[in-house]
Amino acid sequence: xxxxxxxxxxxxxxxxxxxxxxxxxxxxxxxxxxxxxxxxxxxxxxxxxxxxxxxxxxxxxxxxxxxxxxxxxxxxxxxxxxxxxxxxxxxxxxxxxxxxxxxxxxxxxxxxxxxxxxxxxxxxxxxxxxxxxxxxxxxxxxxxxxxxxxxxxxxxxxxxxxxxxxxxxxxxxxxxxxxxxxxxxxxxxxxxxxxxxxxxxxxxxxxxxxxxxxxxxxxxxxxxxxxxxxxxxxxxxxxxxxxxxxxxxxxxxxxxxxxxxxxxxxxxxxxxxxxxxxxxxxxxxxxxxxxxxxxxxxxxxxxxxxxxxxxxxxxxxxxxxxxxxxxxxxxxxxxxxxxxxxxxxxxxxxxxxxxxxxxxxxxxxxxxxxxxx
Amino acid sequence: xxxxxxxxxxxxxxxxxxxxxxxxxxxxxxxxxxxxxxxxxxxxxxxxxxxxxxxxxxxxxxxxxxxxxxxxxxxxxxxxxxxxxxxxxxxxxxxxxxxxxxxxxxxxxxxxxxxxxxxxxxxxxxxxxxxxxxxxxxxxxxxxxxxxxxxxxxxxxxxxxxxxxxxxxxxxxxxxxxxxxxxx
Amino acid sequence: xxxxxxxxxxxxxxxxxxxxxxxxxxxxxxxxxxxxxxxxxxxxxxxxxxxxxxxxxxxxxxxxxxxxxxxxxxxxxxxxxxxxxxxxxxxxxxxxxxxxxxxxxxxxxxxxxxxxxxxxxxxxxxxxxxxxxxxxxxxxxxxxxxxxxxxxxxxxxxxxxxxxxxxxxxxxxxxxxxxxxxxxxxxxxxxxxxxxxxxxxxxxxxxxxxxxxxxxxxxxxxxxxxxxxxxxxxxxxxxxxxxxxxxxxxxxxxxxxxxxxxxxxxxxxxxxxxxxxxxxxxx
Numbered sequence: 001x002x003x004x005x006x007x008x009x010x011x012x013x014x015x016x017x018x019x020x021x022x023x024x025x026x027x028x029x030x031x032x033x034x035x036x037x038x039x040x041x042x043x044x045x046x047x048x049x050x051x052x053x054x055x056x057x058x059x060x061x062x063x064x065x066x067x068x069x070x071x072x073x074x075x076x077x078x079x080x081x082x083x084x085x086x087x088x089x090x091x092x093x094x095x096x097x098x099x100x101x102x103x104x105x106x107x108x109x110x111x112x113x114x115x116x117x118x119x120x121x122x123x124x125x126x127x128x129x130x131x132x133x134x135x136x137x138x139x140x141x142x143x144x145x146x147x148x149x150x151x152x153x154x155x156x157x158x159x160x161x162x163x164x165x166x167x168x169x170x171x172x173x174x175x176x177x178x179x180x181x182x183x184x185x186x187x188x189x190x191x192x193x194x195x196x197x198x199x200x201x202x203x204x205x206x207x208x209x210x211x212x213x214x215x216x217x218x219x220x221x222x223x224x225x226x227x228x229x230x231x232x233x234x235x236x237x238x239x240x241x242x243x244x245x246x247x248x249x250x251x252x253x254x255x256x257x258x259x260x261x262x263x264x265x266x267x268x269x270x271x272x273x274x275x276x277x278x279x280x281x282x283x284x285x286x287x288x289x290x291x292x293x294x295x296x297x298x299x300x301x302x303x304x305x306x307x308x309x310x311x312x313x314x315x316x317x318x319x320x321x322x323x324x325x326x327x328x329x330x331x332x333x334x335x336x337x338x339x340x341x342x343x344x345x346x347x348x349x350x351x352x353x354x355x356x357x358x359x360x361x362x363x364x365x366x367x368x369x370x371x372x373x
Numbered sequence: 374x375x376x377x378x379x380x381x382x383x384x385x386x387x388x389x390x391x392x393x394x395x396x397x398x399x400x401x402x403x404x405x406x407x408x409x410x411x412x413x414x415x416x417x418x419x420x421x422x423x424x425x426x427x428x429x430x431x432x433x434x435x436x437x438x439x440x441x442x443x444x445x446x447x448x449x450x451x452x453x454x455x456x457x458x459x460x461x462x463x464x465x466x467x468x469x470x471x472x473x474x475x476x477x478x479x480x481x482x483x484x485x486x487x488x489x490x491x492x493x494x495x496x497x498x499x500x501x502x503x504x505x506x507x508x509x510x511x512x513x514x515x516x517x518x519x520x521x522x523x524x525x526x527x528x529x530x531x532x533x534x535x536x537x538x539x540x541x542x543x544x545x546x547x548x549x550x551x552x553x554x555x556x557x
Numbered sequence: 558x559x560x561x562x563x564x565x566x567x568x569x570x571x572x573x574x575x576x577x578x579x580x581x582x583x584x585x586x587x588x589x590x591x592x593x594x595x596x597x598x599x600x601x602x603x604x605x606x607x608x609x610x611x612x613x614x615x616x617x618x619x620x621x622x623x624x625x626x627x628x629x630x631x632x633x634x635x636x637x638x639x640x641x642x643x644x645x646x647x648x649x650x651x652x653x654x655x656x657x658x659x660x661x662x663x664x665x666x667x668x669x670x671x672x673x674x675x676x677x678x679x680x681x682x683x684x685x686x687x688x689x690x691x692x693x694x695x696x697x698x699x700x701x702x703x704x705x706x707x708x709x710x711x712x713x714x715x716x717x718x719x720x721x722x723x724x725x726x727x728x729x730x731x732x733x734x735x736x737x738x739x740x741x742x743x744x745x746x747x748x749x750x751x752x753x754x755x756x757x758x759x760x761x762x763x764x765x766x767x768x769x770x771x772x773x774x775x776x777x778x779x780x781x782x783x784x785x786x787x788x789x790x791x792x793x794x795x796x797x798x799x800x801x802x803x804x805x806x807x808x809x810x811x812x813x814x815x816x817x818x819x820x821x822x823x824x825x826x827x828x829x830x831x832x833x834x835x836x837x838x839x840x
Binding site for chain 1: 653
Binding site: 003004005115116171174175176177178282285286288289292360362363364 | 395398399401402406407408409410411412413414434435436437438440
């Protein structure tokens with residue numbers, strides 16, 4: 001495939017198609033609308049379906065319904081819409097319905113700055129819906145990675161029967177960049193595990209050895225029940241602790257035991273570093289720029305770029321922090337993932353470089369923090 | 374760090390600044406370079422401030438925004454007032470004299486881009502393409518061949534010809550300016 | 558072999574209910590919801606559908622529990638959003654009959670927006686709205702169909718809001734089929750639901766019920782039997798209603814099919830979109 005200029009939102013949409021997404025429901029919102037526009041055109045071309053719903057609550061509901069019907073499904077929104085989706089994201093967690101939710105972050109709170117980037121939804125992506133639940137959140141730093149992580153998001157959603165959140169930001173969503181997409185035959189696409197037992201044996205929420213019970217879509221002769229209530233292995237409501245506790249343990253376990261697959265990150269020059277910059281999303285670009293400038297000045301600075309931000313990759317963060325004095329965490333908020341870094345690195349100094357005014361953090365600002373003792 | 378070349382195209386919504394940035398970026402790709410194009414704009418589709426930034430490099434581009442512009446194109450007075458300070462020392466400031474009355478720098482190249490566009494194609498909207506031809510003609514940032522291909526690819530249906538004409542005028546005017554300076 | 562009516566009836570229950578699993582149900586003794594459930598499974602039987610091709614989707618509230626008891630593909634969703642979940646399912650499984658069961662609060666307050674837009678799209682779902690004029694499960698708060706002046710736990714001085722006319726709302730929003738009956742007129746209700754299921758496009762059946770546990774108690778309307786008797790007395794056909802003098806119309810519940818029109822169904826239209834898009838790619 002040849003190199004071309006592509007927007008992050010478009011790469012996300014194409015990644016969805018490549019991953020096998022065949023249903024999209026969404027509601028117009030800057031800066032995520034471009035994803036809907038591309039998929040409105042592209043999905044029917046591949047036999048998939050697009051629908052513009054009446055709001056984001058309905059969009060989130062519709063993709064869950066479609067996923068239950070057997071389609072790989074996605075929605076895309078930004079802050080205000082993401083807030084509205086939270087209840088049904090929780091439903092997808094509780095009912096273990098695979099789906100991908102894209103949030104192209106803009107500056108908030110409220111309507112904020114609709115056309116400006118932000119990373120203000122990091123904690124909302126983790127804890128936005130009520131109740132305890134695991135969640136996977138990926139955050140791309142380039143147009144190419146928007147494509148790659150969308151594919152990975154679908155793969156993880158299907159593999160682990162869970163909603164996956166792709167946390168983009170306006171900068172990556174609207175930016176155009178030279179990109180070469182991988183040839184379709186080289187892209188790993190994961191399909192959900194379908195049950196092989198006859199209907200009378202099927203338990204939609206069985207405690208299987210893999211911790212991920214096989215799924216079957218509606219209309220296939222397996223008539224089971226799905227609910228947002230706590231449920232037994234067959235999906236029927238329960239209040240029995242001996243049924244609730246194993247469920248909670250299993251849904252956390254299915255993520256925790258697969259961290260090797262789920263956690264995506266990249267380290268650069270951390271071996272001899274005295275200072276490490278940890279960044280994700282668009283800010284990782286400023287950070288890498290700053291690290292290069294610092295190295296040119298002879299400073300021993302390393303870089304850890306996180307593509308998976310939830311579950312928080314605490315082992316690698318602790319590891320790179322072990323031999324150093326200072327960690328710098330730039331993010332387009334006033335310190336959200338920095339809280340996790342602080343939790344993990346013990347007594348090492350964590351310097352936050354935060355900005356929540358719609359401006360991207362400039363390399364110079366990170367360089368200053370590196371220079372600061 | 375490999376050489377970055379930063380271009381900022383600034384004007385008002387509806388003047389085609391964002392599309393111009395896209396065309397320039399696509400031309401850079403045709404020349405085998407790395408490129409990013411970013412933008413910022415207000416809520417209004419027409420009339421508000423609009424800015425498009427293109428970073429071109431042979432190496433990887435990390436920070437995609439302009440730090441200090443090598444070239445600044447101003448298609449409105451507001452854009453000129455706001456961005457002229459971010460220009461690199463000895464950077465190139467091109468101002469459309471039809472829309473910009475005051476430039477801060479007596480080294481600015483003030484030329485009537487919009488008038489050239491009107492005279493050539495009869496359409497003001499092609500001023501952004503005239504500007505691209507002029508800008509690339511002065512800087513040699515990308516090849517003319519790549520610019521022509523990019524304009525052709527992005528021009529709205531049925532307008533390839535007039536846009537190529539607009540581009541050509543930009544190049545011609547740049548050539549004229551360069552030769553007059555050489556002659557001096 | 559001729560199956561007697563009574564035997565056939567028991568076969569319907571045998572076939573469509575998860576009788577061995579989840580009974581007794583959660584509803585109060587005397588509640589009308591069970592009658593609506595019976596009307597639905599009889600309608601499914603009358604249409605001749607297999608269990609596998611039916612999906613029942615519900616929201617939250619007393620009606621939300623119905624899918625537990627029926628042996629279909631069942632989904633108990635979030636409050637007000639059943640139609641939106643059902644829309645996604647219907648889009649990818651257009652061959653399935655998707656029945657959406659909601660209460661009045663569920664369908665018209667928190668889910669009101671989804672209701673009018675599902676109707677506007679004319680997507681092939683069957684919406685059964687069980688209207689008991691109150692939030693029953695949460696204990697008797699006023700709903701969008703609580704009559705003006707009636708009492709509720711959140712309207713201790715009387716309700717000052719107007720009730721939504723469900724059928725007129727559905728009609729104005731674009732539904733292909735709209736009917737109303739009551740849980741007293743159970744056979745008719747089942748017949749209307751049969752017609753609704755067979756209709757291509759968005760179909761709405763308002764099943765007028767009651768809640769003696771909350772609304773009846775607060776408004777001193779008596780037992781379930783009393784409230785059922787009121788449905789019997791007040792539920793009149795369209796024709797009978799038109800013959801009534803103005804002063805006798807006030808408390809009447811008009812029963813009948815109000816809308817039955819042919820409008821292109823959404824998933825079928827979308828198939829045309831796919832054909833168009835694929836033609837464009839091929840060209």
